[in-house]
Amino acid sequence: MQTAPPHTRPALPHLPWLLSRAAAPLPLAPVSVMLSALTRKLVQAHPAMLRRLGPHADRHVLIDPTDLPFALLMQPRTAQVRACRRNRLPAHDARIAGPLSAFLAMLHGAEDGDALFFSRDLTIEGDTEAVLALRNAIDDAELDLTETIATAAGPMGPGLRRALARAERISGLALHRMETTGDWP
């Protein structure tokens, strides 16, 4: 058997400690409202996502970005997102945990979900089928957070777009959709 040496990709960026700490005292209610509104926009703009999810759209999935001070409980059908502290995690059907950068990379098609899982950047617990369905539906939707946020911001859009592009360069987080040509290594 021939075994190729494992090629390693540059490690995914973790949020700087200072930024994590800065986010810690954030009140959760406004975060929930903001993220729910964003998720609603994404779901409305991509109706095929719910069709792909089928019955899995009703599952409660806990998105747990381990470098943020809170986790997110999400239900695709209602587009409800609730930020919650880790010491008071609500009931959920499945949990995906990993650095914020891994979630954003997967969301934007910069990284393959399976590869992130093989490398343990992401871990899954609970209803694996619901997680797979969600991942596949999101992958097909070709989401773009920067565009969605910028569009929603109306006249502030162009400014936000520039700010997010700058944030992407500095943080290493994937904040816009990867194009099929050019963006990948």
Added chain:
Amino acid sequence: MDLTVGPNPFFWTAGAVRGFYAALARAPVARVVIGEWVCSKRLPFWQDEIPQAVETLQAAGKAVALSSLALITLKRERKLTADLAATGLAVEINDLTALHHIPEGTPFWVGPMVNVYNEGTLRWLAGRGATRICLPPELPLESVAVLAQAGREAGVSVEVWGHGRLPLAISGRCYHARLHDRAKDNCQFVCAEDPDGREVDTLDGQKFLVVNGVQTLSQSTASMALQIEALRDAGVAALRLSPQTGDFTGICRGYAAVLAGRKSGAELAAELAGQVPGGRLSDGFLSGPAGAHWSGAAAAG
């Protein structure tokens, strides 16, 4: 419903093979399929027993067919397969390769390693000359019933895996050799050390599978002891009993007694638990949530 004894999946010595078929001649089974269906490398060690076994079994009134290999890749194996068709005996195909060598219209049997999942496939094989088909073991009862009906319409007897460790997979790679850190080409026939296969457990000690050379079987022994009524109602023509060590003719008698109404399925199942290698039974493919499930588990407490 009657009984068919399938080909032996394991590597036994010539002497063990001789004793097995001599005893089987006295067992209450209607037909026997004989031949190597797992690994062609084993055949030279016991093929000289086949003519005598065929003669003994036929003299005892049993129909006999020769099995093809289940996975045929080498030139030598293709030649072996072509030779089968030339013997004049019925051939049980376990790979479509064999069909290439059987003239269209010549009757043949179909073994459980050929994928007969639906009526269209059954009808196509019937059109080529199939007269008996042993269905793949993973089929649920609903499919078995539909196929048994289609078989009656097409003049094909439909058989179901009735007893024996389940043939779950076949590979180009030899797992027995791999367990002994050997390549398949230098296997030194280590599979002969395990005449019922070598057990493979999970890391938590659950009994799971057995390896038998290039074949992977279930650790549990499938038994349709508790399903015989359902299979009869479905129109199944025969149960296939797959060879194992121990008192195999006694096992055949047990199934025959249930078919004849002289024994209940539950009584047979209770006896079998002490007779099968590993001591575990399953019948989950037919009606349970998974193949490993045993419908008698609840009753047995």
Added chain:
Amino acid sequence: MMELVCPAGTPAALRAAVEAGAHAIYCGFADETNARNFPGLNFSREELAEGVAFAHARGAKVLVAINTFPRAGAEPLWHRALADAETAGADAVILADLGLLAHTAEHHPNLRRHLSVQAAAANPDAINLYAQAFGVRRVVLPRVLSVQEIAAINREIDVETEVFVFGGLCVMAEGRCSLSSYATGRSPNMNGVCSPASHVAYAEEGPELAARLGGFTIHRTPKGAPAPYPTLCKGCFTSAEQTGHIFEDPVSLDATQLIPALARAGVSALKIEGRQRSRAYVAQVVRSFRAAVEAQAAGQPLPESALARLTEGQAATTGAYAKTWR
């Protein structure tokens, strides 16, 4: 140039594959008619028609996999899939079941037929049987053959051969494996799934992550170690005194460096596994292999593969193509 046949589990992946240089895309309908019947995956009828239009406009073909074995009493579902694939403009269908092949040859004679790897036709006699009986034009070879054996097969047949060069590796003869249904009740042949996610449970137990399939422990990995999906045949088990990957290590196939040998062996098309993978995977793998087949066609040295991190266990093997694998 050898044809590069690439996977698409979603319309987005199909577009990514076409743009990354795929010559042909294979995909399936979102039901049990195809062997990657995973949650959230595959194509509706409209999506297939749009995908075909997109591919054809850019000179790529679309092959539709209808490669499970129809359920007894439910054949019309598979027959409809065939008719709909033809209507959508599919360039070929990929089939495994004898009855379905016979049906296609009779009712859709102009629809090009490829033999799925699920049919496990592993020698010239079997391949010629499929070619003569059903007019099969291309055979996807099972992953149990060495390069020399593939060359020998090509000398004795008149149809094209397609072989897997990258992705998940079945160690068993495909289409003839019920390990998955033994543990879970759901199998590749009947349901189009292997080791289905619906039956997978992960649990952190002390310092380890245990992965179970249908209640059977498939492996335990220390925290932080690469975590393979609990595909049954790549699990870690115990036999007598030995513990390890008894069937196959959690590796996947990468035959990039064998492309010239496969070309000499007469292979027409190279197949990439992974309809369940993301568009990121598809784009990266397709681009890499397109460069490799172009280099091969031009007689230039092959580029070094940089795909290992996309593979299971993040390690690659040439599998059965090297005879020592057995």
